[in-house]
Amino acid sequence: MNEIQYVGEHLLPGQIGHFLLILGFVSALFATFSFFKAANTLDNTWKKLGRIGFYLHGISVLGVIAMLFYVMVNHYYEYRYAFEHVSDDLPMRYILSAFWEGQEGSFLLWMFWHIFLGALLIYSAKKWEAPVMAVVMIIQVFLLSMICGIHIGFGDYVYKFGSNPTLLLRDTMEAPIFANAEYLTRITGRGLNPLLQNYWNTIHPPVTFLGFASTTVPFAFAVAALWKNSYQDVLAPMLKWSLFSGAFLGIGILMGGAWAYEALSFGGYWAWDPVENMSLVPWLILVAGIHTNVIAKSTGYSIRSTLLFFILTFVLIIYSTFLTRSGILGETSAHAFTEMGLEWQLVAFVLFFLFLGLSLFVLRYKNIPTKPKEESIYSREFWMFIGSIVLFFAGAIIAASSSLPVFNKIVTYFDPGYIGSVIEDPIPHYNKYQIWTSIFITILAGLSLFLRYREREYKAKHLRKFFIRALVHALLAAAITYAASFWISYFEVRYILLSWACWFGILASLSYFFTDGIKNLKTGAAAFSHLGFGLMIFGVITSGLNTRIVSTNPFAQRGLVDDDSLSKVISLIKGAPMFVNDYWITYERDTIDGQHRTFDIKFERIEDSVVVESFMLHPNVQFDRDFKKVAASNPDTKHYLHKDIFTNIASLPRSQMDISLAQEIEDSLEYKPYKPSLGDTIYTSKHYGVVKDIVFNPSLEDSFDLSVAVEIEFKNLDGDQVFTVTPAVGVKDNMIFEIPEVIEPFNLKLFLQDTFFTRIFNSEDQLNYAIYNVKKGASFLYKDYKIQLDNFDNTIDNDQYNAQEGDVAVGALLSVQKAGEKEEQVQPIYILRNGKSFSIKDYLPEFGLHIRFEKIDxxxxxxTFSVAQDVRNINPINLLIAEDVPRSDFIIFEAKEFPGINMFWLGAIMMMLGFIFALSRRWKEK
Amino acid sequence: MKKTYIIGFVCIAAAIAIFLNASGDVSTYATFSDAETRSKVKVTGTLDLDKDFFYDPAEDPNYFSFHMLDNDGVSKKVVLTQPKPQDFELSEQVVVTGKMKDEVFVATEVLTKCPSKYKDEELLLRAES
Structure with missing residues (x-):
């Protein structure tokens, strides 16, 4: 077979990219080996070689990223990655989104942050550089193996390592189109999933991946400490880096929640989805590790647990990567990447580091320093440690439940007949444990602040002071919990307890912050974070537990509904206000702009039958490219200080969601012909209409060169509903269009047939012109019309006239008057071009008068003017009317109220600021 | 006794208690006949394409009913008191959560598994202009 010479392909970027992938992989291996040697031999030459390997690796990965961007920005669809993630119509502002939509791009983003962090470590880690960088680089080897696309064959069996993003489309799929040498002119990219065409997807992944990547550093320090059997001076850098990681991973997770709440139709910020869970778990363990690290640094206790927590954090990060990217979650998760055949590689990734971390830990267990005496129960470190254990438990429970699909899969390897089990009702399942861990943590977050490090025996005076302080805060917290019950409901005792615990934590942190925290920023940051945590959890009680469904209509039930499945949505008919839960809600209008359809929804809040507040919300839906599907539904939210009102288009009528379905529905309609004369009444089975008038150039959505409509007044048989419609026919660019009218409440659709047009408007060859000579200011009579030449105008404004050099063009201003009718103005044009004369007529559609300016003497x-009139044949008027047309003028609408949701966000932001304060404080410590 | 042991003991006890408690929250995917005896179940199966589904949002947007074949091949009417999920007709597999009530399965949740749009898509051809 002959090789096809393809036209228009750009092969160089792919060759460079492929080369850089291999170079990056090899240099990462080289750097790992060199840093390993440097760590073991303390030889500076090896360290220098390691750095060279690192820089080479960094440049290679950055080069691959640059190459991928280059082919994506230029829409080189010969590359699979460009083909899969961009398209001609994708706005450039989504190019970053498109880059990390695919697994390969997100792996590259992850590696990018490792390179950034690696450079910082080379600069700052001093004696820890070699062992820490050896760990970072071996991780980088694993990550790069996911995208380098090396094929290793064992006989007939070929195993593919990774999915190479620099490959050509025609090398990765088979399609007949590749037989065409010019296939590139015929294809376009698939583009970015509309759900991800959102600025959140530009900012959320880089922060989350910085969080992911930064968990590597405490892990690397932990491994380095175990490896070098040196534990004391590792605690300070480990704490800095774990605070850094805690901040970014936390912000990343919260941004995910904010995205889900603001821009996706989830209707909340947290759904206990496995993917969300598995990003939360490492963060919880990381925070447990931060606390034990603080203990270890201050007192020398808890070094073992610190190391173990940081090892587990990183292993859980890659475990969550395995869950999201291997497709194992299947139907249990709403958001996961598409499968890529990397399952076993990901399993190896997780197991390697789990084994590495744990075996080192077990091997060195006896060498890790501990204190001979246990912590006193009066000391801060004791209760901080208990808090860390609770955090660890919270994470472990979530991880275990989210891993059920993995467990099922493993069992089926041994017992193929095994039927996997699932959690029946995930949300209550997770909540019931996390309520208790939250209660413990919020109490401990407050209580531990009142205690001191290394307190061996509390003197009676101290002890009394401590109990009084705790008691005062506990009572105040109870008072606030009670007061809040006038605003929100608790439903169950455990929520009362949780609220009390939150307020205890909040108040204790507050009072600590203003007494001790102000003086000492280190503990001040902790108090600030704890305060934020308490507020955040209380925000969950107010906004999550007390979510109020506004869009519930108790009359639209069928008696089948359980207590736990209240109706959540209502149908809103365009223009028809509906009263639900204190609000008049009106779907006023909608506008289509590109692939978006935006709805204007008016809310009016009623108190004592008076409108006390009125506002508009604009949720929208985004269609896919061929308008066959609603690809994304984007909510809109009204924000108050004390609550949010969240609105979302839950669904649309079928004909409005799928253009092909709309056609199908149209084709299934049965149109009946009607031939009334002007003034006649027509009867359909449930309605009747009177043909009132002929309207020339009616106002229509599209503009037409010329159009005519029939005005019909339709009533139902009771006569209490009246609608006036104007089905029309119009001409644009010499094509006749029928413009139908729909009466949605009557389920009627009306067409005026195009033959009507030719019976109203005559073509030029059907006209008989009469000629008149007239002087300026004089008039003449054509039939019943008195036509007067008023003036001339040399400025010509007429679509049909294209001015040319040397033209003489004159417009005549004529007024036309028929007895008893309004006077009309016309402006026919006379043109002299190259010694030849032309005329452009003017036309009065209502009178059917054609007037030409023929000659100048x-x-x-x-x-000289010539005048003609259309010969009109109005009756019968040809109408087509269909009955039982499905309504399409309504939306399925969802509205919810989230009370106190700002407390959640404020608390979350404060908690993260606490991390950043602590980080900046620790960073200055030398 | 050392506090470490007490903490360890409490942790182990808590872990066992949670495990025993949580095992009540899980169950295997059920069939309609299981649903007769159990309170709340998840049933997997496929759409019964011989029978129509009903959804008239203009009348009641919170009522959607269809027929589903469970893994034993038994067909039952399922009622969901929520809007019809998108692309429902295309789904290969359906998971419904709920309980039986007078020969009708009343679902609180319906999960559908659709053929991935972004995977099996044909090459998009440029519109000939």
Missing amino acids: PVNESF
Whole structure:
């Protein structure tokens, strides 16, 4: 077979990219080996070689990223990655989104942050550089193996390592189109999933991946400490880096929640989805590790647990990567990447580091320093440690439940007949444990602040002071919990307890912050974070537990509904207000702009039958490219200080969601012909209409060169509903269009047939012109019309006239008057071009009058006009009317109220600020 | 006794208690006949394409009913008191959560598994202009 010479392909970027992938992989291996040697031999030459390997690796990965961007920005669809993630119509502002939509791009983003962090570590880690960088680089080897696309064959069996993003489309799929040498001119990219065409997807992944990547550093320090059997001076850098990681991973997770709440139709910020869970778990363990690290640094206790927590954090990060990217979650998760055949590689990734971390830990267990005496129960470190254990438990429970699909899969390897089990009702399942861990943590977050490090025996005076302080805060917290019950409901005792615990934590942190925290920023940051945590959890009680469904209509039930499945949505008919839960809600109008359809929804809040507040919300839906599907539904939210009102288009009528379905529905309609004359009444089975009038150039959505409509007044048989419609026919660019009218409440659709047009408007060859000569200011009579030449105008404004050099063009201003009718103005045009004369007629559609400016006689100052009138044949008017047309003028609408949701966000932001304060404080410590 | 042991003991006890408690929250995917005896179940199966589904949002947007074949091949009417999920007709597999009530399965949740749009898509051809 002959090789096809393809036209228009750009092969160089792919060759460079492929080369850089291999170079990056090899240099990462080289750097790992060199840093390993440097760590073991303390030889500076090896360290230098390691750095060279690192820089080479960094440049290679950055080069691959640059190459991928290059082919994506230029829409080189010969590359699979460009083909899969961009398209001609994708706005450039989504190019970053498109880059990390695919697994390969997100792996590259992850590696990018490792390179950034690696550079910082080389600069700052001093004696820890070699062992820490050896760990970072071996991780980088694993990550790069996911995208380098090396094929290793064992006989007939070929195993593919990774999915190479620099490959050509025609090398990765088989399609007949590749037989065409010019296939590139015929394909376009698939583009970015509309759900991800959102600025959140530009900012959320880089922060989350910085969080992911930064968990590597405490892990690397932990491994380095175990490896070098040196534990004391590792605690300070480990704490800095774990605070850094805690901040970014936390912000990343919260941004995911904010995205889900603001821009996706989830209707909340947290759904206990496995993917969300598995990003939360490492963060919880990381925070447990931060606390034990603080203990270890201050007192020398808890070094073992610190190391173990940081090892587990990183292993859980890659475990969550395995869950999201291997497709194992299947139907249990709403958001996961598409499968890529990397399952076993990901399993190896997780197991390697789990084994590495744990075996080192077990091997060195006896060498890790501990204190001979246990912590006193009066000391802060004791209760901080208990808090860390609770955090660890919270994470472990979530991880275990989210891993059920993995467990099922493993068992089926041994017992193929095994039927996997699932959690029946995930949300209550997770909540019931996390309520208790939250209660413990919020209490401990407050209580531990009142205690001191290394307190061996509390003197009676101290002890009394401590109990009084705790008691005062506990009572105040109880008072606030009670007061809040006038605003929100608790439903169950455990929520009362949780609220009390939150307020205890909040108040204790507050009072600590203003007494001790102000003086000492280190503990001040902790108090600030704890305060934020308490507020955040209380925000969950107010906004999550007390979510109020506004859009519930108790009358639209069928008696089948359980207590736990209240109706959540209502149908809103365009223009028809509906009263639900204190609000008049009106779907006023909608506008289509590109692939978006935006709805204007008016809310009016009623108190004592008076409108006390009125506002508009604009949720929208985004269609896919061929308008066959609603690809994304984007909510809109009204924000108050004390609550949010969240609105979302839950669904649309079928004909409005799928253009092909709309056609199908149209084709299934049965149109009946009607032939009334002007003034006649027509009867359909449930309605009747009177043909009132003919309207010339009616106002229509599209503009037409010329159009005519029939005005019909329709009533139902009771006569209490009246609608006036104007089905029309119009001409644009010499094509006749029928413009139908729909009466949604009557389920009627009306067409005026195009033959009507030719019976109203005559073509030029059907006209008989009469000729008149007239002077300026004089008039003449054509039939019943008095036509007067008023003036001339040399500025010509007419679509049909294209001015040319040397033209003489004159417009005549004529007024036309028929007895008893309004006077009309016309402006026919006379043109002299290259010694030849033309005329452009003017037309009065209502009268059917055509008027031409034929000649100018300059000697006699006389002007020649020709006038003709359409011969009209109005009756019968040809109408087509369909009955039982499905309504399409309504939306399925969802509205919810989230009370106190700002407390959640404020608390979350404060908690993260606490991390950043602590980080900046620790960073200055030398 | 050392506090470490007490903490360890409490942790182990808590872990066992949670495990025993949580095992009540899980169950295997059920069939309609299981649903007769159990309170709340998840049933997997496929759409019964011989029978129509009903959804008239203009009348009641919170009522959607269809027929589903469970893994034993038994067909039952399922009622969901929520809007019809998108692309429902295309789904290969359906998971419904709920309980039986007078020969009708009343679902609180319906999960559908659709053929992935972004995977099996044909090459998009440029519109000939």
